[in-house]
Amino acid sequence: MSFVKIENLNINLGEFKLEDVNLSVEKGDYVTIIGPTGSGKSILLETALGFYTPETGKIFLEETDITNLNPEKRDISIIYQDYALFPHMTVYENIEYGLKKRLNDKKTIKEEIIQITKMLGIDHLLNRKPETLSGGEMQRASIARGLIIKPKILFMDEPFSALDVKTKEKIRVLVKTAIKKYGTTVLHVTHDFEDIWSLADKVLIMKGGRVYQYGTPEEVFSNPSSEIVADFVGTNILDSKVEEISGNISVLDVSGVKIYSSDIAKVGENVKVSIRPENIIVALKCFDSSAKNVFNGKVTEIKKRGHLVWLTLDIGGVDLKVLITPNSLEALEIEENKNLCVMFKATGVKIIR
Template sequence: MLEISSLSLTLGGFRFTDLSVSVADGEYCIILGPTGAGKTILLETIAGIHRPDTGRIVLDGTDITDAPPERRGIGMVYQDYMLFPHMTVRENIGFGLRQRGVPKEERDTAAGSIAETLGIAHLLDRYPATLSGGEQQRTAIARALVLRPRVLLLDEPLSALDTVTRDRLRREIKEIHARTGITILHITHHFEDIYALADRVVVMKDGAVAQEGTPETILRKPASDFIANFTGMENLFSGTAVSGGPGTAEITVGAVKLFAATDLSGPVRVGIRPEDLILSAAPLDSSARNSLPGVVAGVAENGIYSKILVECGGGMVLTAALTRQSVERLKLCCGAEVWVTFKATAVHVFR
């Protein structure tokens, strides 16, 4: 559906270099990256706000690289909504149709239909200042969808909302995508969005694609230290892998031996997600190949989860994520002796 090929763009002190991304028809693609990675600039370039220095943007087989924004068949929703304060919800939704010369009666009918879909039909005669954040965001999405774009670009659409509203609107966006089948590119900093919405994830760094793949691939199999750190893998070590047979290896990390499901050997990097570690007061009767004794070196509250630091000897400190109930049940505190258990498949190995 959308093919971005060898895109280069210089904008002030920022630069894309030979950036290529493709999005399949009907796919929900989430773009991640730190501040300054170029995520919003990429979306604005796709929308036609910026013109690339080199490269092509092809939408559904048509080259739109030089097409004006209004002729691209692309809708875009910013995180700050950008609603017209002097217009009602009905007028805001129908604004783009009015720009296209659509008669008022037809505009109002279309606005009412999409408002019904998004659950804001009862707000059509209200003004933006009287709406909640979630209602304003739904109005902004309705204004984009009423134009029936081939691609919908969402720039941090949920970031300004409270947790309850964000969860509800996330479910609504998922339902909209399922009903319409529209192709969506969505910029976010919330990893919950990846699990709930994404078919595929693109991670950007310094104007380039650092890695792309399914949510499982990005979160469980990072291709670099940057991806591992950015996605919260936390437990990262250097080691030496020795093959233990097809698809398995023993990895020496300092004085600790780890078993991993990998074909790599020699110098490697090792990553283990905190949520893949199981803590217990005694060794577990489990098929997991990795079981290490350790001593709790720290307990830090982190919302509904607690981060537990465990010293496993030889300088290796593992970070585990446990619920508060688990911390209380195990009576975890500094100095407590524990066992850390995890599967060989939980040990991600890369160069």
């Protein structure tokens, strides 16, 4: 039995519906929820919190049906983007606030507060008022406040989105350590794929009030179950025709370019394939490797996004998106129209079923 189970959940808010949401989360899992804006991510969390009444469906927490339970009785904490600390209280008092309801021994309360704030690197700020803190410090204080009461589940709705890239990186590491230490089960809504790479055990992809895929980041990103998911996760989607099967490799024709895939399809079949941008290697010169797909490519576009760089390369009439680091961009002196060697393995070419 799963720790959290959502069964056939339907919600009708007039203009917006959550349709047939099914989800099961194991204890201690860190689940990230992604999807375009307006896809119902926040509504899903708010429904589990008890703010909306489902038309049909049930929500279970540790096998108890909580669908109609009063929100305060659900034992779920939520952290939002805007910190929501009490402005008139110190950091210590903020964190102590919820804990006082659970513990009445001042000494134990103090020990627990010191332990968690040390873990989050804010133990030197306990006497400060929220207005004197930076965004990253405030967010760590609100995470401490949410975690310390040991909720059954911790919800986070874009908790890091107001922070700069460097602060986010630092906070992710601290939060991950604290959450693992507490063994907390987490549902974390985000738009930042870095949260997935560094935190998630599972990813849930939503669009238009529906769940499109749920699985490990590896599964979802390398094997998107539909074109909608593939499009969203930024993968390369190519239309191809299976030319021949050679051993356990499919030889695909993609607009005249031959691409090898280790997924097997029928000869003559038209299939879509996905290739993850980060599974493609670019180099100044081609070199011997296990990559079966090797092409000369011309850089047609360079886009810097956070601390990643998206390149578009034309490999004989087919455009491929490639993800590299700013360091590689500099080291390879990549600029538009430069020719590079493009390599990827046959196992990185997934046929979408």
